[in-house]
Amino acid sequence: MRVPFIKMHGLGNDFIMLDAREAELPAVTERSAAALANRRTGIGCDQLILLERSANADFRMRIFNSDGGEVEACGNAARAAALLHGEPAKVETDGGIIELSPTQSGARVDMGVPSFEWDSIPLDYAMDTAAMPVSWEMLGNPSAVNVGNPHVIFFVRDCEDVPLDRLGPLIENDPLFPTRINVNIADIRNGAVNLRVWERGAGLTRACGTGACATAVAAIRRGLVASPVTVNLPGGPLQIEWNEGGSIIMEGPATEAYRGTFEWADYA
């Protein structure tokens, strides 16, 4: 069976988008998602995104990391889905309902209300998630935030100085994080956040939308910046708004790169 796909990205965080809202597609498995995402032998992407019909919202968005694992949220893919859908929409994700509003160059997304309780991150044992009494080599005293998916955030003097390719996998897989974790390294300059992210199940990416949301929330909570705040990622900037008790609003670009088809049997 030939399956159509759309290659899209948000600030260089790239996706294979499969649209099963009208057409019936074979079930995506961990194995097929990882095979399609493989940059040497497949089509290649950071995340495979599956759009489906939903009984609770305008449609459902499912997210598979490049290691094949299905996860709850993806900020950059939310903007890509908004561009594809073309009109405001409520979207069901495993991390909760999010709301998309397309803009001229991408989308504004209501990502929902963040959680801070240790067991909703989740962590392995109780601690203050605003300033955690833990460290890994040069990285210490992080914050943790769940924005649909789990994030740990380290504030440092210069995020470029951190060997994230080595420390990222170490922290991602630490037993403190029973569902693994996305690792964010941030510095603050002139009221803006500079951010690099080691994504759970995908590694270093050019941008992480949920990472930008979680880091902005953690920085606002620690009194380091005020809302709204610009978060600069290697792939470009996102604007994030958040006030205590409210939803996180993310705004930024999304891009369609090309459309194609693949033979399902090659990746099943």
Ligand SMILES: N[C@@H](CCC[C@H](N)C(=O)O)C(=O)O
């Ligand atoms: N690239 C994404 C996040 C994708 C999921 C993440 N790696 C996880 O495992 O939670 C974004 O833009 O938010």
